[in-house]
Structures are given as structure tokens and as C-alpha cells.
Amino acid sequence: MRLQEEEEDPEWASYKLGIFICLNCSGIHRNLPEISRVKSLRLDFWESSLIEFMKNHGNLWAKAKYEAKVPPYYYIPKSCDCMVLRQQWISAKYERGEFLDTQVCQDPCSAGSREGCLWKLGKGRRQFQKRQFLLSAKEGVMKYYGKEVEKIGHSHGLQITYITDGQTRNLFVYHESAKEIVDWFNAIRAARYHYLRTTFPNVPETELIPRITRSFVKEGYMEKTGPKQKEAFKVRWFSLDSQERNLMYFKNPLDAFAQGQVFIGRRDEGYEVRDDLPQKVCVKKKKPVITLVTPAREFVFLCENDSKQREWMDALNRIITQP
Numbered sequence: 001m002r003l004q005e006e007e008e009d010p011e012w013a014s015y016k017l018g019i020f021i022c023l024n025c026s027g028i029h030r031n032l033p034e035i036s037r038v039k040s041l042r043l044d045f046w047e048s049s050l051i052e053f054m055k056n057h058g059n060l061w062a063k064a065k066y067e068a069k070v071p072p073y074y075y076i077p078k079s080c081d082c083m084v085l086r087q088q089w090i091s092a093k094y095e096r097g098e099f100l101d102t103q104v105c106q107d108p109c110s111a112g113s114r115e116g117c118l119w120k121l122g123k124g125r126r127q128f129q130k131r132q133f134l135l136s137a138k139e140g141v142m143k144y145y146g147k148e149v150e151k152i153g154h155s156h157g158l159q160i161t162y163i164t165d166g167q168t169r170n171l172f173v174y175h176e177s178a179k180e181i182v183d184w185f186n187a188i189r190a191a192r193y194h195y196l197r198t199t200f201p202n203v204p205e206t207e208l209i210p211r212i213t214r215s216f217v218k219e220g221y222m223e224k225t226g227p228k229q230k231e232a233f234k235v236r237w238f239s240l241d242s243q244e245r246n247l248m249y250f251k252n253p254l255d256a257f258a259q260g261q262v263f264i265g266r267r268d269e270g271y272e273v274r275d276d277l278p279q280k281v282c283v284k285k286k287k288p289v290i291t292l293v294t295p296a297r298e299f300v301f302l303c304e305n306d307s308k309q310r311e312w313m314d315a316l317n318r319i320i321t322q323p
Contacts, residue, residue, distance in 0.1 A: 011041050015050045017094060018057025024079075028090050035094050066093040068101040072205060073108055073193035073212060074186050084156055088182040112137025112191030114184060118158075121172040121254060128174065135184075137191035156181040160188065161214050168248060170256050189213060210243070217242045218315035222290070223302040224249060229281045233302055240315055242322070247292070262292065262299055264319050270295040273316045275309065292316065 012026040013019065016037040021029060029036040039046065070076065077085040092098045114135045119128040135142045142160070156178050160171040175181040189212045196208045218240040223233040236249040236259070245265065248258040265271045272293040277283060277300065285302060288309035292299040303309040 013039055013041055013054060015039050015046075015053065017062060018054055019059050019062045020054075022079075025086070025090065028087050032091070032095055065100070066097070067099050069103050069105050070099045071105060071108070071111065071186075071190070072209060073111070073189045075189055075213065082155075084178045085182060085185075088178055091179070106190070108137065108190045108194035108197065110137075112187055112189075112194050114187040116180070116184070118173040118175050118181075118184065133173075133184075135187055135191055137194040140191075140195060142188070142191070158185055167257055168246075168261070170254075172254055214244070215242050216240060217318070218312060219253075220308065220312075221304065222308075222312065223285075223287070225300050227297060229278065229298075229300055233283070233285065238301075238312075240312075240319070242319055245319055247316070262294065264292075264316065265294070266323075267320050271320050273313050273320065275313060290316075 010020040010022050012021050012023060014021060014026075014029050014036040016035070017029075020041075021038075026038045029038050039050075075085070077089050097103070112135065114133075116133060117130055118133050120131045120133075121127075122129050133142065156176065157172065157174040158181055160173065162169055162171075173181075173184075175184070192212045193208065196203075196211060197205075200208065216239050218238075220238060221235055222238050223235050225231050225233050236251065237253040237255075239248045239250070239258075240246075241248065246261045246263055248261040250258050270293070274291045274293065275289060276291060277289055278291055278298045281300060283289065283300075283302065287302040287304065288306050290301040290303060290309060290312055292301070301312070303312060
């Protein structure tokens with residue numbers, strides 16, 4: 001799916017670019033008056049010359065022109081992605097012409113090298129501090145130097161997740177410039193793509209691309225109890241990673257390290273999610289329940305309402321049923 005511009009039955013169009021777009025993307029196009037001009041297909045009058053122009057162009061024509069050289073590591077936003085990713089994708093294509101056939105494609109190694117300032121969340125989650133970052137795909141490192149969201153609380157926030165000493169580490173950064181933070185995002189993807197392509201040269205690209213960025217299919221608060229299922233329920237922030245098949249939980253959303261995690265295997269391996277309590281377990285709070293069954297033990301969670309319970313159960317079931 002190529003963003004909302006290609007949703008079925010769009011009701012808007014850019015008569016300057018010759019493409020059909022959805023309502024949300026029409027707002028982004030309106031902010032590019034030198035590049036794009038928008039009309040409603042139903043509410044606005046269309047001159048015969050504009051109708052003919054649309055007939056001779058269209059989304060497939062625009063894709064062939066403006067997406068001729070999209071690097072394999074470049075993240076193409078989906079309709080559910082945040083506004084900053086969608087805005088910068090549209091600007092990169094139509095305003096800056098970054099993927100035109102005349103552009104020279106960057107090597108993943110050079111594209112994955114970047115230096116600049118980002119605002120990083122400090123220890124104790126007290127405040128963001130400006131730091132100089134250096135990303136090198138060739139060296140396989142990303143480092144930062146001191147003394148110089150919606151989750152994050154800034155619309156241009158970026159969560160960088162990696163493994164260190166066998167633990168998952170979260171790094172939270174942001175930049176005032178939307179273009180700068182998206183460029184960092186794709187530079188990190190380029191570095192990761194370079195590493196995967198070098199480490200696994202015989203693996204098809206179609207299998208490498210999904211491994212570039214970790215996919216948290218669901219995040220949010222739930223309450224959990226301890227292994228004896230008699231401990232008090234405590235509110236925790238949960239992140240569900242579909243690629244690693246892990247449900248991680250944190251005391252706070254911006255914690256660097258998880259307090260724990262639960263591996264989620266397949267149904268035929270004994271994993272199951274239910275909407276009731278295990279036998280002999282009583283809960284005083286009248287909240288919707290989720291019981292995650294694993295071969296080792298049963299995990300009990302409480303959700304804020306029925307809607308959240310259904311969302312979490314659907315997300316967990318998708319992982320349990322995937323190969």
C-alpha cells in the first residue's frame with residue numbers, strides 16, 4: 001500500500017500533478033501550492049481541460065515518474081503512519097524530486113552515514129539534551145557526544161531500538177526540523193540495510209527489507225500481576241514486537257530498558273490468548289481480562305475497557321497465528 005494517496009475511491013485530486021488523493025493527503029498537498037493544487041471530485045467544478053489533463057496522467061504515471069529511484073531501504077509510509085512521515089514522503093517526491101529518474105541512487109553504505117545534532121532524552125527521563133550524533137554504516141556504529149512524539153512528546157520524535165548486552169535498549173531523540181528527523185530515520189535504515197545485505201548476501205531483498213525496522217504492532221498501558229498471580233496489579237507500558245515475537249513491558253513509556261518480556265510462539269506450540277481468568281485466580285478490579293497462555297506459565301493482564309481488550313487480543317492473536 002503506497003500511502004493514502006492510493007486508497008480506493010479517493011474523493012480529491014491534485015490537478016497540477018494529475019493524481020487522485022484522499023482527504024488527509026489533500027491537506028498536505030494544499031501546503032505545497034507551487035507544486036500541487038487540489039480540487040474535490042464531487043464538490044468542485046472541473047473544466048474540460050483539467051479533466052483531459054487528469055485522463056492523460058494519473059497515479060500510475062506519477063508513480064513511474066516521481067518514484068523511479070526510491071532506494072530499497074527508504075521507508076514508504078502507510079496510511080496509519082504519523083503525519084511527519086507522510087508529509088516528508090510527499091515533499092520528497094513532488095517538491096524536492098528526490099526519486100526522479102535523473103537522480104543518482106546512493107549506495108546504502110554512504111546513505112547510512114550521517115552527522116548532526118539531535119535532542120536526546122537524558123538519564124532519569126528529566127529532560128532532552130542537545131547531542132552531536134555520528135552514524136557510520138561502514139563502521140556499524142551510531143554514537144553521540146555530550147557537552148555540546150507522540151509518545152516522546154514531540155511530533156518529530158524518533159525511537160531508536162537496538163540490542164546491547166543481550167537486552168533491548170530504547171533511545172529517544174527528536175529534532176525541530178521534520179525533514180531532518182526523517183532523513184535520520186532513513187539514514188539509520190540505510191545503515192541497517194547495508195549491514196543485512198553484507199551479512200546475509202544470499203538472502204533475497206524481499207526478506208531483508210522487512211527486517212530493517214522493528215515493527216511494534218501495538219503499544220499502550222495494561223496492568224499485570226506477578227508469577228504467583230496473587231501479587232497486586234501494577235500499571236505498565238507494553239510494546240508488542242511482531243518480528244521478534246516479544247511482548248515487552250516498561251514501568252514508563254520512555255524507559256531505556258524493559259522490566260521484562262514474554263516470547264510469543266505459535267498456537268501449535270501451546271500459545272493462546274483468552275478473555276477470561278485462569279482457574280483459582282480472583283481479581284478484585286472489574287476490568288476486562290486477558291490471559292496469555294504459554295508452555296511455561298499463564299500471564300494475566302487487565303485492560304482499561306472492552307475496546308482496548310479487543311485491540312490487544314487481536315494483536316496477540318495475529319502473532320500467535322503467523323508462521
